[in-house]
Amino acid sequence: MAKRRLSQQQRNRIQAAQHAILEHDDYGHGLVVSHQGGQILVELQSATTIECKIKSNLGTIVCGDRVAIETTAQQQHRVVGILERDNLLRRVDGFGQVRSVAANISQLFVCLAVSPEPNLFLLDQYLLSAEQQQIEARILLNKIDLATAGEDPFGLRQIYQPLGYRQVDTSVISGVGMEEFSALLPGQVSVLSGVSGVGKSSLTSWLLPQEEIKIASISAANEEGRHTTRASRLYHLPGGGDLIDTPGVRGFSPFIDDSRPxxxxxxxxxxxxxxxxxxxxxxxxxxxxxxxxxxxxxxxxxxxxxxxxxxxxxxxxx
Ligand SMILES: Nc1nc2c(ncn2[C@@H]2O[C@H](COP(=O)(O)OP(=O)(O)O)[C@@H](O)[C@H]2O)c(=O)[nH]1
Ligand SMILES: [Mg+2]
Ligand SMILES: [Zn+2]
Missing domain, CATH: 1.10.40.50 (Probable gtpase engc; domain 3)
Structure with a gap:
């Protein structure tokens, strides 16, 4: 029957595609680029992205995780292991529970703005948290267009530069500092964090002009009153480097480990x-x-x- 032949043809094509994947030496390892609920997308080194199920008892898997994958006879992919992490970004949720946010981050931008005025206590909590989790923190002071040229708003540089914290002053509006900011991203896995209103969404859509359209349409679709969380996503930036983004990483409450001094x-x-x-x-x-x-x-x-x-x-x- 024609119908049956067609589906066999489709099956062959799918299988051929999967064999093509299997032919790559890198098969078996990948990078978690999206995770929402039980659905996980893993990018292979060949840049092919596959949907995977997760073996039970593996623990939390987050964006940025490097994982090992097994493929069943039915051509279903399954994450069977998490490779050793360089670090794991954790936060504290509204109930005081510690939650994993992203793995293998190489830099965390603590985003501040000339307005609303930075809360230095929160900044120091972020810096402490990053230090404990062995993530390189950088300070991003946005809306620099609102400050007088040449001044050091809030004395931030005076305090943090001697400590070795790199600071970049930006304005998404005037473009000041955006080149310097972009230059810090290639070869890195970055996260932007900070309180609401400092310009994280503006910076993100400046970095990902294509993707932000998608984000906007997703949130519009969710405005039905139902509470939905957007998937964590790892984006490859057009200029090089990766950005992990989700509301969960943007305004997170820093996790502070009290078991260490x-x-x-x-x-x-x-x-x-x-x-x-x-x-x-x-x-x-x-x-x-x-x-x-x-x-x-x-x-x-x-x-x-x-x-x-x-x-x-x-x-x-x-
Ligand atoms: N003056 C100025 N306003 C900015 C800049 N970046 C963002 N904004 C504005 O600040 C407000 C908050 O920005 P948004 O990106 O939503 O901040 P988020 O809450 O951190 O995501 C918006 O009205 C932006 O237009 C900037 O560099 N300069
Ligand atoms: Mg925002
Ligand atoms: Zn002492």
């Missing part, structure tokens, strides 16, 4: 703290504390030390 996540406190009299000094009011001395002499910024103390108090309060 907080001071280790403050670069300058960690370093200067080596000079304290007590090796387990918390730099609060201990005698011969090198950190307190450095705050007094202006080597450590007041705001950084105050934010460190505030985080200590918050952790103590549970």
């Amino acid at each position: 907080l001071a280790l996540g403050f670069r300058e406190i960690r370093e200067i703290g080596n000079g304290c009299r007590f090796h387990n000094c918390l730099h609060r009011n201990e005698p011969k504390c090198a950190v307190i001395a450095a705050v007094d002499s202006g080597v450590i910024a007041q705001s950084r030390y105050q934010n460190y103390q505030k985080m200590l108090r918050q952790l103590a309060a549970g």
Whole structure:
């Protein structure tokens, strides 16, 4: 029957395509580019993207994960293992639960803006969290068009440059700094984070002019009152490098690991703290504390030390 022959032909074509995939040496390993619910898309090194199921008990799989895949006799793909991660970006949800957001991130842009005025406590929480998770954090100060040329808004550079945090000042509107920002992306897996209103969506659609159209239509379709979460996506940027984007990474509450001394996540406190009299000094009011001395002499910024103390108090309060 014609109908049957057609479906056999389709099957052959599908099989040929799958064999073509199988012929690549890289088959068996891939990069998770999308994950929503039980649906996961894995990109093979051949740039072919396949839909995969997940073997039970594998734990959480997130965008950016490198995974091993097995293909059944029925040509179904299944993720059977997660390769070792360089890092795992985690956040705290509204119920205080720790959630995995993305893996193998090479840089996290903490996005701030000239307006709304940056919250330096939140910035220090992001920086601490990134430090603990071994993710390179960078500061992005957007809406620089609203500041006076040549000034250092909020004294950010003065505080963070000596600590080794790279800062880029941008304006999506005037284009200032956008070249410098773009130049930081090739060869990296980046995440943009920060509070609402600083310009993350604007920066994202500037980076992904094609994709943002899709994002807009998805959210329009969701405006039926039903709560839906958009899939996490890993995008290949036209200029090189990858961007992992989802509302979950954009405005996340930083995860702070209280099982380790907080001071280790403050670069300058960690370093200067080596000079304290007590090796387990918390730099609060201990005698011969090198950190307190450095705050007094202006080597450590007041705001950084105050934010460190505030985080200590918050952790103590549970
Ligand atoms: N003046 C100025 N406004 C900007 C800039 N970038 C974004 N905006 C505006 O800031 C508002 C918030 O931007 P949006 O991208 O939605 O921020 P998000 O909440 O972080 O995603 C919008 O009205 C943007 O047009 C910028 O560089 N300069
Ligand atoms: Mg937005
Ligand atoms: Zn100390």
